[in-house]
């Protein structure tokens with residue numbers, strides 16, 4: 074047999090999936106490892122999808138999406154950005170995942186360097202591999218509230234640096250960037266003539282502070298990423314988008330043709346209902362995540378296990394460095410010894426080594442039990458590490 078492609082060989086497996094496999098079959102495990110809303114998609118969205126399917130919205134659409142959804146996304150951005158935005162600046166994708174890959178393939182050449190957050194969502198690195206680029210991690214340090222330092226970013230620049238990816242609110246950090254931090258990063262990117270892929274998929278999930286969108290600071294270079302998965306509990310519908318300078322959208326549409334032809338027609342109709350219907354469901358889900366954030370904070374912060382209290386998204390990075398264990402070891406032993414599954418920090422980058430991520434998308438009961446078990450584990454092993 075001929076060899077497989079290097080890409081197929083080299084793409085890493087998800088550290089979260091590996092932990093899910095370890096946890097499978099272990100009785101009584103509390104699952105805090107997966108970042109997926111525990112809610113079902115709101116009824117009015119499901120009803121709109123069913124009606125659209127019955128009305129014949131079951132065929133291919135334009136590569137960049139149906140006009141009604143592109144218009145709804147543009148209207149949402151215009152309202153949030155305080156600047157006009159048009160439908161022809163919008164590319165709809167099969168999830169934000171697809172929109173990010175299409176845009177990476179639109180702006181980056183083989184070997185171009187792309188700055189990615191560390192810790193950050195691991196998929197950026199595999200997406201960059203698909204685009205034959207080189208991921209260069211930039212540090213988000215707990216002592217800076219997981220916000221980037223432009224001076225540190227400067228040290229990573231080379232003539233091949235083309236794009237910086239930002240994620241606000243952040244997965245796995247739960248950081249919400251201050252207005253000053255967004256302004257500084259955007260000014261930095263403009264002065265160095267870089268594209269900015271601003272992944273804002275968690276923009277609706279803020280508990281403390283305010284969301285500052287990146288695009289208004291430098292529309293000419295910003296590719297703003299959003300989607301329905303997190304705000305409307307629609308992960309399985311696969312609808313996300315990129316809002317970018319219009320000269321990127323037509324070529325990205327050609328790339329969509331090769332990747333997926335178009336996102337699902339019925340799902341796009343569902344997304345129109347989500348964006349244009351009542352937003353009360355978003356507020357309700359946000360309130361639930363907020364309550365769970367408070368619960369986790371009250372349990373873990375007094376023990377010094379939360380270097381930063383999450384202010385948005387639905388994750389918390391729990392610091393187990395005092396145990397002296399690697400994060401993979403800690404995650405495996407947490408399953409074996411305490412029956413709680415978490416995502417190992419090293420999956421998100423070197424800077425989260427020694428930490429594990431818990432998902433606030435899990436139920437209140439699971440979070441309560443899981444955090445109590447985490448605490449017990451941390452206390453037992455930190456004491457052992459000192460001896």
Ligand SMILES: Cc1ncc(COP(=O)(O)O)c(C=O)c1O
Pocket residue numbers: 108167168169170171194240244272274299300301302308311312313
């Ligand atoms: C930071 C970040 N961006 C994008 C996504 C993907 O979203 P979608 O379901 O729209 O592909 C996720 C999902 O976990 C995420 O955490």
